[in-house]
Amino acid sequence: MSDYEFDVFISYRREGNPYKWVRNHFHPRLTDHLADHLRDEPRVFLDEGMEIGSVWPDRLEEALNRTRILVPVFSPQYFRSRWCLAEWHSMAEREKMLGRSGLIYPVLFSDSDNFPSFAQERSWRDLKKWNHPDPVFQQTVRWIDFLQEIEDVAIELAQRLEKVPPWEPGWPVQRPDPPMPGMTPVPRF
Numbered sequence: 134m135s136d137y138e139f140d141v142f143i144s145y146r147r148e149g150n151p152y153k154w155v156r157n158h159f160h161p162r163l164t165d166h167l168a169d170h171l172r173d174e175p176r177v178f179l180d181e182g183m184e185i186g187s188v189w190p191d192r193l194e195e196a197l198n199r200t201r202i203l204v205p206v207f208s209p210q211y212f213r214s215r216w217c218l219a220e221w222h223s224m225a226e227r228e229k230m231l232g233r234s235g236l237i238y239p240v241l242f243s244d245s246d247n248f249p250s251f252a253q254e255r256s257w258r259d260l261k262k263w264n265h266p267d268p269v270f271q272q273t274v275r276w277i278d279f280l281q282e283i284e285d286v287a288i289e290l291a292q293r294l295e296k297v298p299p300w301e302p303g304w305p306v307q308r309p310d311p312p313m314p315g316m317t318p319v320p321r322f
Contacts, residue, residue: 137300138199139178140171141290144220146210147180151242153266155206156181159240162280163204166287171294194306197223201236201297202290207257208242212249215309223306225251230304235293240286258286 141163145155160179167175178196193216197203203224211217221237228236239257242264263270263279270276 136199137176137201137297139176139196140167140201140294141175141204142178142197142200142202142220143204143206144211144217145206146208146214146217149208149210150264150266151206151208151210154242154264155179157266157268158263158270158279159206159260159283162283163287163290166280166284167290169284170287170291190308193220194308198304198306199300200224201294203237204290205237205239206242207239207245207248207252209244209247211242212247212252219307219309221251223304226305226307231298233298235296238286238290238293258282258289 143155143160143163145151156179160177164175164177167177178200180193180196197220203220205211205217205221224237228234237255239252239255241257241259241261243261245253245257260279260282263275263282265273265275270279
């Protein structure tokens, strides 16, 4: 492989309301709206779609390395996750190497008062008004406003995607520290 595999990598904590919101609302709508603004079919990485039998940390690392833009879903849970932080710092290091910002497009799910300073220093798209995780949210009046907001997010992402530099091998990808333990070998008799 010698190019990007994904346009967007959604980075989120796989628990609680942010997880349900990403799965039920944000990911499907973002993908749909990006399709209206990109020449090719949008390629959005969500770790639920990993192939059976893939080595999870290796696949995450490969996907992140071959992604144009990281979209972290900011919540207190996000900043308690070693994996989410590793994804963030990987893309922040790429921005630093390239001498440019714009490869991280945060969306705010909840809170913001208790985020670390590196997150506080970034601007983000505030989606707190629409952070209802349950499917019934799609039956409310506020759903239409949410769809318009996601349309605006898709437009901004499409504009940023045009400016992403060509893929290069060797971009840094961090794993959580300390690394996850490897599998214990099963003794053979």
